[in-house]
Amino acid sequence: MPNPREVRLRIRSVKNIAQLTRALQAVSASKVRKAMQQLLSTRPYATKAWQVLTHIANQPGRATLHPLLVERPQVRQALVVLITGDRGLAGAYTTNIVRFALRQFDDYPAPVQYITVGKKGRDMLWRRRKHILAEFSNLPAAPSFSDVSAIGRMAVDEFLLEHVDKVFLVYTDFVNMVRQIPTCKQLLPLEVVSGAGRVEAYSAAVKGPAAAYIYEPGETEILDEIVPRFTALQVYQAILEALASEHAAHMVAMKNATDSATELAAALQLEYNKARQQTITNEMLDIAGGAEALVKTSHH
Numbered sequence: 177m178p179n180p181r182e183v184r185l186r187i188r189s190v191k192n193i194a195q196l197t198r199a200l201q202a203v204s205a206s207k208v209r210k211a212m213q214q215l216l217s218t219r220p221y222a223t224k225a226w227q228v229l230t231h232i233a234n235q236p237g238r239a240t241l242h243p244l245l246v247e248r249p250q251v252r253q254a255l256v257v258l259i260t261g262d263r264g265l266a267g268a269y270t271t272n273i274v275r276f277a278l279r280q281f282d283d284y285p286a287p288v289q290y291i292t293v294g295k296k297g298r299d300m301l302w303r304r305r306k307h308i309l310a311e312f313s314n315l316p317a318a319p320s321f322s323d324v325s326a327i328g329r330m331a332v333d334e335f336l337l338e339h340v341d342k343v344f345l346v347y348t349d350f351v352n353m354v355r356q357i358p359t360c361k362q363l364l365p366l367e368v369v370s371g372a373g374r375v376e377a378y379s380a381a382v383k384g385p386a387a388a389y390i391y392e393p394g395e396t397e398i399l400d401e402i403v404p405r406f407t408a409l410q411v412y413q414a415i416l417e418a419l420a421s422e423h424a425a426h427m428v429a430m431k432n433a434t435d436s437a438t439e440l441a442a443a444l445q446l447e448y449n450k451a452r453q454q455t456i457t458n459e460m461l462d463i464a465g466g467a468e469a470l471v472k473t474s475h476h
Contacts, residue, residue, distance in 0.1 A: 180455060183448040187441055194437035197430045200265070204427035207317065208353065211420035214318055215350065218413055225406045228398075229366070242399040244332065244407065247365050248341045251286045255309065255340040257331055257363065257411060258290050259347040259418040260297030262313055267432075269348065269356075269425035270296040273418075276358035277346045278304070289340065293327060293415060309334070319419075321412050328408025335364045347414040348421035354428060356421035363410060366403065 258277050260270045274297055281288045289309040292298040298311045312327055334340045343364035349357045361367075 180448055180451040183444055183451055187444045187448060190437050190441045190444060194434050194441065197433040197437060201427055201430035201434060204423050204430060208420055208423035208427055210318060211416065211423055212350070215413070215416040215420055218409075218416060222406075222409055222413055225402060225409060229402055229406055241396075242403050243336055244403045245365055251341040253340045254281070254284055254286050254288045255331060255334055255343045256281055256288055256290050257327065257343065257345050257414075258292050258297050258301070259345075259414055260292070260294035260300075261418075261422040262295045262315075263422075263426075264296065265429060266422055266426040267429035269422055269429075270294075270300065273297070273346065273348050273358050274300045276360070280346070280360050281344075286341070291327065291330065293324075293418075315415070319412075319415060321409070324412050324415050325408045327415075328411040329404070331363060331411065332404050332407055345410065345414050347418045350417045350420040350424065353424050356424060359417075363407060366407065 256277060258274070260273055264270075287307070289307045290301055291309055292301060292311045293313070293315070295313045298308065298313065301308055310330060312324075316323055331343045335343055342362065344360055345363045346358070346360045349359040351357060
């Protein structure tokens with residue numbers, strides 16, 4: 177039978193942990209709401225940029241319009257921008273996205289380099305001896321476009337300098353509070369015909385006839401501005417998706433931890449009550465035994 181004092185100390189310890197995880201759950205709930213608001217606020221601009229870019233890129237002679245639209249016949253090197261988190265305590269969030277990336281690219285026909293966003297993903301790739309070209313971590317809690325534009329700019333530069341022939345974006349797509357999906361999409365050369373990004377899906381949801389555009393000063397100037405910017409915008413949106421997903425995963429993990437701690441505290445309380453009851457029973461038996469011995473002694 178366990179010592180009642182030890183069980184009482186365990187109960188206190190478990191209740192303290194439950195209090196901490198409940199507080200972390202509340203913090204994550206607040207952060208995920210802010211991340212969702214920020215994510216939604218970027219969509220109108222992203223949607224319009226996608227519409228304009230698609231319209232321009234569907235013009236005759238797409239391959240000569242801009243270097244970032246050109247498909248290269250041979251892929252000698254690929255680059256993956258992998259977005260994970262900086263912190264733990266988020267369940268299997270980081271493990272899932274890193275495993276997904278490795279499944280996608282371990283058997284890729286060309287060598288693969290990585291740009292990592294987030295410490296956890298960087299550490300997991302280092303342990304697996306992957307080639308990390310650059311790493312970005314400790315982003316602000318609510319990053320602005322300028323905070324992350326260097327990531328997109330680096331991917332664009334690597335492609336334009338022909339150090340890499342394809343660039344992919346791997347991140348966790350935020351669907352709702354309990355569902356986040358690991359996602360991989362081609363970032364460069366920009367896929368504008370079959371585009372498999374969420375932005376394109378929002379664009380398709382816009383009702384009404386196709387828009388007609390008049391470009392000032394001209395298509396070339398606009399493409400030079402919008403294609404690199406839209407590439408960086410896709411990275412920014414992916415980071416916002418991943419942030420919302422991370423906070424949601426963190427919140428769910430903390431809720432599960434709180435529930436488990438509460439259940440464990442209840443089980444320990446029951447164990448403590450039994451141990452205490454057993455102690456009282458033993459003491460009463462000792463008293464009864466002592467009283468009976470006294471009675472026998474007095475009779476003699």
